[in-house]
Amino acid sequence: MKKMLSLAGLVVMSVLLYLAVFSVVHRPLVVGEIQRNLDFKLAYAKTLPSPKIVILAGSNGRYSHRCEMLTQATGLPCVNASIGVGIGLDFQLDQWRPLLKRGDVVYMPLEYSQYRFSFAEMHGGLQNALMVHSQRDYLLSLDARRIAAAYGSFDLPFLIHGLGEMALERKGFWRRSSTESLTPQGDEKGHTAEAGKAYEGFLLEATKGGNIGLSKVPDTSDTLTLLEPFLTQMRSDGVTVVGGLPTLPSSVNVDRADTERLRSFYSGQGQQFLELANRSLYPLSCFFDTLSHLNEPCQVAHTAALGGALAQLLASGASPKEGRGLGP
Amino acid sequence: MLFNSVAFLFVFLPCTLLGFFLAARLSQRLALAWLTLASLFFYGWWNPVWLPLLLASIACNLGLGRWIGRLPQPGVAGPWWRSRKAALTMAIAANLALLIHYKYGGFLLSNVSAVMGVVSDSANHELPLGISFFTFTQIAFLVDVYQRRADDFDPLRYGLFVTYFPHLIAGPLLHHREMMPQFARDDIFRFNASRLADGSVVFILGLFKKTVLADAFGRYASAGFGAAGAHELTFYEAWGAALSYTLQLYFDFSGYSDMAIGLAMMIGVTLPLNFYSPYKARNITEFWRRWHMTLSRFLRDYLYIPLGGNRQGALRQRVNLMITMLLGGLWHGAGWTFVIWGGLHGLYLVIHQGWRSLASGLPVMASPLWTIPAATLSWSLTFLAVVIGWVFFRAQDLPTAFSVLSGMAGMHGALLPDQLIGFMPWLEHVADGAGKVAFLADGTVMGAVEMFTMIGLGMGLVLFAPVMGAMKPLTRYLLVVPCAALALQRVVYGTSSEFLYFQF
16 A cells, blocks of 8 residues: 555656646747737727727738728727637637727637637637736636646647747747737738748648638537627627638638628627628738738738728628527 | 546546456456456447457357367377368468458458459448457467467456457457466455556556657657648658657557556556567567567467478578568558558568678677677668658558658758758758748647657657666656656546557
């Protein structure tokens, strides 16, 4: 029995060591940058009067949209709240919900993949580390399972990344995308077509194989389950949510049925859906470093088209209507 | 059920052990029956459809074994079909027929159809889990009966010998004679906390190898091998994928073997060693003495030696080696990539045999100055040969394998993320820069850093860490501290991935 007790003690020590190590080891260049992005954008949003526009999506939101142009088109101040697709959508909604006031417009060109996420995927994102290291109060407001999952989200790759990033940060490693590469409104800037040349080979490789299923939207998913009460709540709070399409290369086959499913979902909750004539599809030469990030000239062109359409939609008196509920 | 799943660790294993020791208080046979039932439940959890097949295979082989055991000694007069050899041949043929039907039927049909130029419906059907393992285990039993080396036909112990859950699905391949006496020993029925703790430690370390190391390497390997069919891999992408798979397979199989040994230890049963630091081998013969040792033993005892082994001259020995390795390759899977992998290893062994004869006469080989360079060179050559073999083993098809190999040969250039080159400028002598290298781990700069760090860590472990059996018990216990929480984290918050050897 002595050996069993020793083993139990060693396992407890292992757990304590795990918690101790990961309370120190963090990822300043990725997770830390997400928190800095979030602080930057939230701080700017707090300065804005309502009504305002909030762009909320994954990274396509900040690379492919330019707030100042939406402001020019609509006359409303704007903040680009988008950070990345790998950050749980529920976490992001919780961060922004307190700042959404009557009359505000939330434009949501979520990446298609986000609609397919399960709760497990949503809760397995980088926000776990972020909550443990930077947002403990918010973390402790969640249920016990989520708290345990956040503390249990650290693994060996995180340790390697953490130690590497901490060393790189000390040596002044330059990160391509950071708060310094953002406009005051939170859009990505400086991702010129010239700078995008370094990624040409990568983008060509990424388009091989047809990208089948890239734009698939499911009938039901945990993301849709999460969004449904959010849209309803926003409707009753007088906030207009406008669903939109993320930017993708025109070589990707976006099924009409998928976009109609999205339209039906947003309008079913009494909200709006905006689809540009080109369905947000652009030539491959428009993309910067991934198949969802437009380069700066195309970011401007896309936002110009979007701004006009959004202004028209808002001018037509678009506001939340009584929803039909989810499903056929 | 997977050893690395929550259901196994927190429900199945405690219930099985508790039930076994409680039942043993009433009767040893009841305890054996409980363990057999638990093993069948473990097997059926995956897909209960195959349970009747497993049970039928056990019943038939036990019956055949008894029959062979009762037949007269060779030389005693009687009809041919009453001879032990004929009975053994028929029994082995029946087992192989079962294996061919389930495992090789589609492969054979598709190849025959291709030769005849007709379209066949040879879609891959689901393979009964562990069929290669339980069939080979029982073929070995039949041969042992034939050779009068097995004479315990107790149905309960035999059933447990075949189905015993630590080895049922992915080995080690057991001999009847090394297991049956253990199930008859009194001490395994007595709860022993010290044994349970020792077994748990080995299990935890195996779990760490599988969930923390093998699964991480699996992600990097999948990025390269998944893309190689449609894309041209560059040098570092191809080497990253090949080395990652080399390490994934090692830690996956070694981790499984440790877990199996640890589980058996918990009730005082000893399973044979299946791994002995194979990547430390300095020649291919040594590699096969260290890798999947129980399969090597099986192939040697039941194929290579019956074929004549090395008793009929050098040429015949080389033919026997090739046949053994080709069939060994085919045992792993019904596909040409496995045949080529087996053939390559056969060729390696033949070359090594030839080199050994040649080198023994060279005076330089005896020189002490030659010892260190020779060791380095022979290890490098052996490791390179093994990695090239694994490319065929892992690739979905031959074009994919050749695509990875051409990348490894540098035929599509050498790219690294330009940020990495900017940070370490000396890298520009060995690579061109690109914003992103698509199939180098997850395509990100830090993903590439993670992969290279993990490969370094993995190589360090496989080359310098002592084998589990050679570690002092205190060292093993102390290793629990860095390993247990990380392994538990993967079990609870990761996704349970299958062991690679399940597919064989």
